[in-house]
Amino acid sequence: xxxxxxxxxxxxxxxxxxxxxxxxxxxxxxxxxxxxxxxxxxxxxxxxxxxxxxxxxxxxxxxxxxxxxxxxxxxxxxxxxxxxxxxxxxxxxxxxxxxxxxxxxxxxxxxxxxxxxxxxxxxxxxxxxxxxxxxxxxxxxxxxxxxxxxxxxxxxxxxxxxxxxxxxxxxxxxxxxxxxxxxxxxxxxxxxxxxxxxxxxxxxxxxxxxxxxxxxxxxxxxxxxxxxxxxxxxxxxxxxxxxxxxxxxxxxxxxxxxxxxxxxxxxxxxxxxxxxxxxxxxxxxxxxxxxxxxxxxxxxxxxxxxxxxxxxxxxxxxx
Amino acid sequence: xxxxxxxxxxxxxxxxxxxxxxxxxxxxxxxxxxxxxxxxxxxxxxxxxxxxxxxxxxxxxxxxxxxxxxxxxxxxxxxxxxxxxxxxxxxxxxxxxxxxxxxxxxxxxxxxxxxxxxxxxxxxxxxxxxxxxxxxxxxxxxxxxxxxxxxxxxxxxxxxxxxxxxxxxxxxxxxxxxxxxxxxxxxxxxxxxxxxxxxxxxxxxxxxxxxxxxxxxxxxxxxxxxxxxxxxxxxxxxxxxxxxxxxxxxxxxxxxxxxxxxxxxxxxxxxxxxxxxxxxxxxxxxxxxxxxxxxxxxxx
Numbered sequence: 001x002x003x004x005x006x007x008x009x010x011x012x013x014x015x016x017x018x019x020x021x022x023x024x025x026x027x028x029x030x031x032x033x034x035x036x037x038x039x040x041x042x043x044x045x046x047x048x049x050x051x052x053x054x055x056x057x058x059x060x061x062x063x064x065x066x067x068x069x070x071x072x073x074x075x076x077x078x079x080x081x082x083x084x085x086x087x088x089x090x091x092x093x094x095x096x097x098x099x100x101x102x103x104x105x106x107x108x109x110x111x112x113x114x115x116x117x118x119x120x121x122x123x124x125x126x127x128x129x130x131x132x133x134x135x136x137x138x139x140x141x142x143x144x145x146x147x148x149x150x151x152x153x154x155x156x157x158x159x160x161x162x163x164x165x166x167x168x169x170x171x172x173x174x175x176x177x178x179x180x181x182x183x184x185x186x187x188x189x190x191x192x193x194x195x196x197x198x199x200x201x202x203x204x205x206x207x208x209x210x211x212x213x214x215x216x217x218x219x220x221x222x223x224x225x226x227x228x229x230x231x232x233x234x235x236x237x238x239x240x241x242x243x244x245x246x247x248x249x250x251x252x253x254x255x256x257x258x259x260x261x262x263x264x265x266x267x268x269x270x271x272x273x274x275x276x277x278x279x280x281x282x283x284x285x286x287x288x289x290x291x292x293x294x295x296x297x298x299x300x301x302x303x304x305x306x307x308x309x310x311x312x313x314x315x316x317x318x319x
Numbered sequence: 320x321x322x323x324x325x326x327x328x329x330x331x332x333x334x335x336x337x338x339x340x341x342x343x344x345x346x347x348x349x350x351x352x353x354x355x356x357x358x359x360x361x362x363x364x365x366x367x368x369x370x371x372x373x374x375x376x377x378x379x380x381x382x383x384x385x386x387x388x389x390x391x392x393x394x395x396x397x398x399x400x401x402x403x404x405x406x407x408x409x410x411x412x413x414x415x416x417x418x419x420x421x422x423x424x425x426x427x428x429x430x431x432x433x434x435x436x437x438x439x440x441x442x443x444x445x446x447x448x449x450x451x452x453x454x455x456x457x458x459x460x461x462x463x464x465x466x467x468x469x470x471x472x473x474x475x476x477x478x479x480x481x482x483x484x485x486x487x488x489x490x491x492x493x494x495x496x497x498x499x500x501x502x503x504x505x506x507x508x509x510x511x512x513x514x515x516x517x518x519x520x521x522x523x524x525x526x527x528x529x530x531x532x533x534x535x536x537x538x539x540x541x542x543x544x545x546x547x548x549x550x551x552x553x554x555x556x557x558x559x560x561x562x563x564x565x566x567x568x569x570x571x572x573x574x575x576x577x578x579x580x581x582x583x584x585x586x587x588x589x590x591x592x593x594x595x596x597x598x599x600x601x602x603x604x605x606x607x608x609x610x611x612x613x614x615x616x617x618x619x
Binding site: 308309310311312313314315 | 375378382545548549550551552574
């Protein structure tokens with residue numbers, strides 16, 4: 001049960017016990033899967049050209065959480081990533097910076113140093129990312145460690161095992177505890193790993209659960225499983241944040257992550273945001289792309305618009 | 320029910336000619352087609368009219384295929400190209416008909432053209448593992464070094480297929496480009512694109528990996544201009560460009576220092592020589608100590 005005066009206060013009765021929470025989540029309207037996918041697909045057919053495209057590309061660059069989450073990450077690689085986030089295209093100073101770099105907790109200090117003074121934030125995954133299979137104490141230690149190292153944002157994973165076995169309150173309380181560990185300095189992104197939740201109904205439930213527990217952002221996936229962000233599951237989450245704000249007045253951000261590689265894809269997501277959640281979300285405070293290779297494609301498209309010639313991978317960094 | 324009165328005329332089954340990009344057969348992204356006629360002006364088929372976005376997609380496909388194709392052993396590339404000749408032989412009748420229609424040749428003349436084209440594939444297939452000995456080798460240098468030069472493919476090559484020779488000319492410009500390990504984006508002859516589009520079907524059913532050859536049809540100038548300016552295209556063969564277009568494309572190609580092969584009069588029936596093979600090769604030279612370097616005279 002949330003004890004602080006959190007934004008989730010209106011739901012205090014809902015989160016009071018396991019059974020009330022279950023009743024609420026299972027009382028959410030079912031998702032029309034065919035309709036959802038058709039809607040996402042039809043919004044993906046919008047043609048965005050010329051000045052609108054230029055705007056969309058710059059907006060998308062400013063929304064990228066430039067990510068490296070490999071076992072083989074080195075301080076050198078993180079520094080290179082930080083330099084790229086601060087100056088995505090060194091040949092064109094008008095290119096916006098990315099929103100953040102996203103690294104493992106032990107790389108936060110290095111990343112912080114690398115982006116110092118650029119306005120780029122440092123996000124850190126935590127809570128035994130990506131599986132989340134660890135004791136709560138370990139997860140919280142992971143979070144505190146990242147926050148102490150200076151992380152501006154924490155990307156936590158929910159306990160999918162608990163969620164799928166119906167132990168919603170455990171998932172809820174864990175998010176509340178992590179939120180508390182983030183304190184006031186770090187924003188909390190909650191990763192659902194939609195690819196493991198199996199149904200759209202579950203994604204809707206997870207979205208509400210996360211928001212009621214005080215998430216600042218809800219995020220599709222870790223990027224470590226076969227199915228990552230899709231237009232359909234992102235659309236569903238955008239509907240959830242829209243409805244949540246309508247009900248509580250609290251705005252929550254959305255971050256699709258994994259599998260978004262091309263400018264075309266990114267622009268499709270921006271259309272989804274604009275048409276579903278609305279213009280208020282068209283800002284990197286409220287919408288992010290978790291991606292690594294996407295940035296290169298955005299930069300190549302930006303160069304194409306600027307010069308009229310198609311660019312190539314020789315003109316962006318290899319990372 | 321006598322046979323005569325019941326004889327139903329078969330409905331014609333027309334072939335939809337499509338592009339060949341990345342091992343698949345897409346329509347043009349623009350949805351456009353244009354009418355292709357034979358040499359007398361009779362309608363033959365509708366061919367896709369590619370846009371610059373098709374060109375862009377083709378370059379992406381060619382770039383993706385480059386690593387695998389250039390990394391394959393020369394011996395393997397030779398086998399794959401020979402396989403193409405085998406597949407062409409099986410479709411000989413179709414190509415004879417298409418070439419006869421496209422170029423207004425008699426059946427026997429067209430057959431001679433197709434045979435020459437198939438032989439041309441075989442000829443280039445044989446060159447894949449021999450060209451390195453011809454243009455590479457050990458260079459004498461003034462020091463205790465081995466100095467070895469070996470040819471490497473240039474990369475993605477845009478090829479403007481000859482306009483007048485729709486099949487033999489096409490084969491004569493495409494085969495040398497891919498024989499050495501380059502990948503190609505081919506713009507078919509604007510007036511006679513059908514043999515080139517059918518060649519795509521042959522390549523798809525031989526062992527050539529998707530993306531190694533990509534065939535686009537349409538207005539040559541419209542497709543060639545973005546290709547010449549494309550920063551991820553390493554070379555361009557202007558065989559099918561007229562003088563004005565060739566000049567324009569060469570200027571555009573200068574921006575990222577593409578290799579440019581200017582149009583030149585060619586007798587496609589003659590033995591081609593290695594010029595087109597070497598046009599799209601770079602030379603890599605390595606130095607290596609011979610071993611007699613140590614002060615004590617030791618080899619290490």
